[in-house]
Amino acid sequence: xxxxxxxxxxxxxxxxxxxxxxxxxxxxxxxxxxxxxxxxxxxxxxxxxxxxxxxxxxxxxxxxxxxxxxxxxxxxxxxxxxxxxxxxxxxxxxxxxxxxxxxxxxxxxxxxxxxxxxxxxxxxxxxxxxxxxxxxxxxxxxxxxxxxxxxxxxxxxxxxxxxxxxxxxxxxxxxxxxxxxxxxxx
Amino acid sequence: xxxxxxxxxxxxxxxxxxxxxxxxxxxxxxxxxxxxxxxxxxxxxxxxxxxxxxxxxxxxxxxxxxxxxxxxxxxxxxxxxxxxxxxxxxxxxxxxxxxxxxxxxxxxxxxxxxxxxxxxxxxxxxxxxxxxxxxxxxxxxxxxxxxxxxxxxxxxxxxxxxxxxxxxxxxxxxxxxxxxxxxxxxxxxxxxxxxxxxxxxxxxxxxxxxxxxxxxxxxxxxxxxxxxxxxxxxxxxxxxxxxxxxxxxxxxxxxxxxxxxxxxxxxxxxxxxxxxxxxxxxxxxxxxxxxxxxxxxxxxxxxxxxxxxxxxxxxxxxxxxxxxxxxxxxxxxxxxxxxxxxxxxxxxxxxxxxxxxxxxxxxxxxxxxxxxxxxxxxxxxxxxxxxxxxxxxxxxxxxxxxxxxxxxxxxxxxxxxxxxxxxxxxxxxxxxxxxxxxxxxxxxxxxxxxxxxxxxxxxxxxxxxxxxxxxxxxxxxxxxxxxxxxxxxxxxxxxxxxxxxxxxxxxxxxxxxxxxxxxxxxxxxxxxxxxxxxxxxxxxxxxxxxxxxxxxxxxxxxxxxxxxxxxxxxxxxxxxxxxxxxxxxxxxxxxxxxxxxxxxxxxxxxxxxxxxxxxxxxxxxxxxxxxxxxxxxxxxxxxxxxxxxxxxxxxxxxxxxxxxxxxxxxxxxxxxxxxxx
Numbered sequence: 001x002x003x004x005x006x007x008x009x010x011x012x013x014x015x016x017x018x019x020x021x022x023x024x025x026x027x028x029x030x031x032x033x034x035x036x037x038x039x040x041x042x043x044x045x046x047x048x049x050x051x052x053x054x055x056x057x058x059x060x061x062x063x064x065x066x067x068x069x070x071x072x073x074x075x076x077x078x079x080x081x082x083x084x085x086x087x088x089x090x091x092x093x094x095x096x097x098x099x100x101x102x103x104x105x106x107x108x109x110x111x112x113x114x115x116x117x118x119x120x121x122x123x124x125x126x127x128x129x130x131x132x133x134x135x136x137x138x139x140x141x142x143x144x145x146x147x148x149x150x151x152x153x154x155x156x157x158x159x160x161x162x163x164x165x166x167x168x169x170x171x172x173x174x175x176x177x178x179x180x181x182x183x184x185x186x
Numbered sequence: 187x188x189x190x191x192x193x194x195x196x197x198x199x200x201x202x203x204x205x206x207x208x209x210x211x212x213x214x215x216x217x218x219x220x221x222x223x224x225x226x227x228x229x230x231x232x233x234x235x236x237x238x239x240x241x242x243x244x245x246x247x248x249x250x251x252x253x254x255x256x257x258x259x260x261x262x263x264x265x266x267x268x269x270x271x272x273x274x275x276x277x278x279x280x281x282x283x284x285x286x287x288x289x290x291x292x293x294x295x296x297x298x299x300x301x302x303x304x305x306x307x308x309x310x311x312x313x314x315x316x317x318x319x320x321x322x323x324x325x326x327x328x329x330x331x332x333x334x335x336x337x338x339x340x341x342x343x344x345x346x347x348x349x350x351x352x353x354x355x356x357x358x359x360x361x362x363x364x365x366x367x368x369x370x371x372x373x374x375x376x377x378x379x380x381x382x383x384x385x386x387x388x389x390x391x392x393x394x395x396x397x398x399x400x401x402x403x404x405x406x407x408x409x410x411x412x413x414x415x416x417x418x419x420x421x422x423x424x425x426x427x428x429x430x431x432x433x434x435x436x437x438x439x440x441x442x443x444x445x446x447x448x449x450x451x452x453x454x455x456x457x458x459x460x461x462x463x464x465x466x467x468x469x470x471x472x473x474x475x476x477x478x479x480x481x482x483x484x485x486x487x488x489x490x491x492x493x494x495x496x497x498x499x500x501x502x503x504x505x506x507x508x509x510x511x512x513x514x515x516x517x518x519x520x521x522x523x524x525x526x527x528x529x530x531x532x533x534x535x536x537x538x539x540x541x542x543x544x545x546x547x548x549x550x551x552x553x554x555x556x557x558x559x560x561x562x563x564x565x566x567x568x569x570x571x572x573x574x575x576x577x578x579x580x581x582x583x584x585x586x587x588x589x590x591x592x593x594x595x596x597x598x599x600x601x602x603x604x605x606x607x608x609x610x611x612x613x614x615x616x617x618x619x620x621x622x623x624x625x626x627x628x629x630x631x632x633x634x635x636x637x638x639x640x641x642x643x644x645x646x647x648x649x650x651x652x653x654x655x656x657x658x659x660x661x662x663x664x665x666x667x668x669x670x671x672x673x674x675x676x677x678x679x680x681x682x683x684x685x686x687x688x689x690x691x692x693x694x695x696x697x698x699x700x701x702x703x704x705x706x707x708x709x710x711x712x713x714x715x716x717x718x719x720x721x722x723x724x725x726x727x728x729x730x731x732x733x734x735x736x737x738x739x740x741x742x743x744x745x746x747x748x749x750x751x752x753x754x755x756x757x758x759x760x761x762x763x764x765x766x767x768x769x770x771x772x773x774x775x776x777x778x779x780x781x782x783x784x785x786x787x788x789x790x791x792x793x794x795x796x797x798x799x800x801x802x803x804x805x806x807x808x809x810x811x812x813x814x815x816x817x818x819x820x821x822x823x824x825x826x827x828x829x830x831x832x833x834x835x836x837x838x839x840x841x842x843x844x845x846x847x848x849x850x851x852x853x854x855x856x857x858x859x860x861x862x863x
Contacts, residue, residue: 028229038223
């Protein structure tokens with residue numbers, strides 16, 4: 001009996017102490033996972049250079065496409081509102097198939113498309129489209145940028161060679177914070 | 187107990203004090219997502235990778251959705267793939283695949299299922315939920331597996347946690363929690379027809395399901411199911427009368443009202459019977475038929491906030507069981523609210539409130555008398571849980587120290603049987619790297635007395651002897667103090683190894699004490715009363731490995747060791763209580779192989795080993811299952827399987843003391859056809 005009460009007591013004290021100490025506000029905001037991913041997706045546009053032929057005309061919009069089930073909801077639309085990348089107005093396109101894939105500069109492949117991933121990547125091979133996804137082993141299978149979680153933080157891995165083969169130029173600043181993956185054989 | 191109550195009030199008071207001291211709480215709530223995104227856009231890339239995120243997907247079934255590698259508990263998940271490829275047609279049977287869970291089938295419709303030992307024919311310390319609705323029965327505080335069923339293909343996953351979860355789920359989540367989670371209606375669109383024909387176990391199962399859309403972001407499904415089970419035989423190969431037949435139907439509606447709000451409405455109804463054999467006197471058993479009927483309705487509203495989640499859920503669940511010795515009806519009304527909130531980068535907080543109202547009506551017949559015959563019980567509960575990041579590795583640092591996370595929480599509840607119960611937990615998770623993580627936990631849990639344990643009077647008699655078993659209104663809760671340690675090794679997703687060690691310290695376990703012995707005048711009368719005169723320790727080890735050996739070949743191996751030591755107090759007269767030690771196997775192992783072959787053929791095998799049960803006179807057995815699946819077109823699945831290929835029949839649990847008969851589990855064949863259109 002004595003032990004039990006003591007046990008309760010200690011638990012409470014611990015709880016209260018930690019409750020107090022745990023609440024210190026950091027300068028960085030806390031955000032939903034797909035809010036951070038949406039901002040990353042937009043930022044990639046600023047750290048990657050596309051060849052001119054990637055745009056149909058010089059007035060064409062810069063398209064960030066989502067293939068499959070959209071996990072961003074409105075977060076991506078809010079992020080790119082009124083934003084421009086090198087003079088091109090940024091727009092979000094939601095695609096359910098590959099028909100218009102050539103309009104995309106950045107293509108986010110949703111987890112819903114995991115089954116068809118090999119075919120999608122095979123089709124996009126060496127096209128100037130920056131492929132991004134959070135599917136496991138995306139980069140190993142031939143994707144360019146893969147989000148992964150480290151604890152509660154979002155990080156990403158890049159295979160620079162896949163990007164280079166598609167005639168895209170990726171900034172050193174982006175590579176520096178990425179986890180670099182080199183596919184062994186292709 | 188009194189001092190604990192004092193701490194409880196003190197605690198509530200302090201919480202209130204803390205909340206008024208920090209008006210900043212409210213301001214975060216109002217922060218617009220637009221502001222957050224603009225803030226994020228203002229960060230450099232280097233800062234952006236340091237931003238902590240949270241996932242607004244919370245489920246009531248697990249209070250919080252967490253990745254396996256982030257959980258400081260012994261969690262094992264069975265996916266739809268696992269269930270399908272094991273040829274499972276019954277929820278209880280699926281649990282055989284989980285390490286640390288003891289599944290022993292007594293006859294066609296009864297199982298003794300427990301986690302981490304103390305298995306008995308009405309195993310009382312395992313909490314089971316289907317889509318957030320608890321199916322733990324208040325009458326005997328066990329799970330009536332004969333009325334739990336679904337369309338097996340609609341099960342998305344089964345999460346099995348060994349060890350106490352009482353700090354979130356309250357009394358009775360002592361040895362483990364099983365969450366059965368069904369698919370969303372959006373994922374079950376179209377029509378499905380399944381027919382299973384079998385010999386040995388199930389005779390015929392027919393499942394029909396239709397899924398459709400009611401409007402934008404509003405999906406539904408309806409289903410119907412017929413289930414018919416064969417009788418088993420005893421050791422002399424004499425057929426036992428225990429057929430089992432169920433009809434059921436149900437619906438599920440998912441409505442995504444907006445980006446923030448989601449609403450779920452679902453329900454089931456069932457009707458069926460089981461054939462039972464029961465002891466009429468000490469030496470004579472007779473056949474009888476029990477009818478089973480019930481329905482449930484559940485509604486859940488979930489709202490995503492910018493920094494957390496809110497869930498409000500309510501359900502009503504009834505069950506009716508008309509047996510030879512009593513007619514039992516009960517209804518459970520339950521309402522549950524929970525709110526999770528990310529206070530700061532380091533601190534996540536979840537709290538909740540719950541209320542449950544149970545009413546029943548028992549018509550006493552024959553030799554079982556419940557007094558009172560109608561009863562209403564109220565259960566009030568609250569829980570709090572905080573998760574603190576004590577140490578955090580900077581994403582760019584070279585030194586690898588990992589993340590250290592502490593979880594503290596407790597459930598506080600008040601019930602009509604034992605009054606206040608407090609069930610705290612402390613859990614620590616150390617994620618050394620993406621590959622290695624360690625965890626440890628200390629928790630307290632209680633198992634509150636059941637309706638029968640308090641109110642029953644059971645008379646078993648012959649002309650010479652009468653044995654009376656009486657409930658005890660002063661019965662206390664069985665208590666557990668559990669110590670757990672775990673380690674996980676996660677090498678990409680190809681190889682996962684999981685180990686857990688536990689030491690469970692039980693107190694006030696239930697015993698049956700002789701309180702009266704009257705040899706004269708005949709008949710000789712012995713009166714037994716329930717009491718709490720036993721303590722004990724159970725400790726063990728659980729291992730599991732998932733290995734994707736080839737792209738088309740997956741291997742899953744599990745093993746667990748368990749040892750129980752029970753001690754009844756010197757003043758106890760219950761000399762059979764300690765035999766519970768020998769009702770759970772010391773060793774259990776399971777090896778499954780899932781192999782996909784060309785031409786859409788699947789070859790799946792499973793090997794189960796269960797050690798002997800010394801006090802049950804059950805010898806060890808090895809069960810071997812094979813399944814061959816073929817998908818000739820996209821719409822059609824055909825599978826053929828054999829369970830228990832190696833032996834004709836074997837005993838898993840000795841239910842003789844209950845029914846006077848012993849059923850053995852026989853070899854079974856099944857052929858299943860699925861058609862989707």
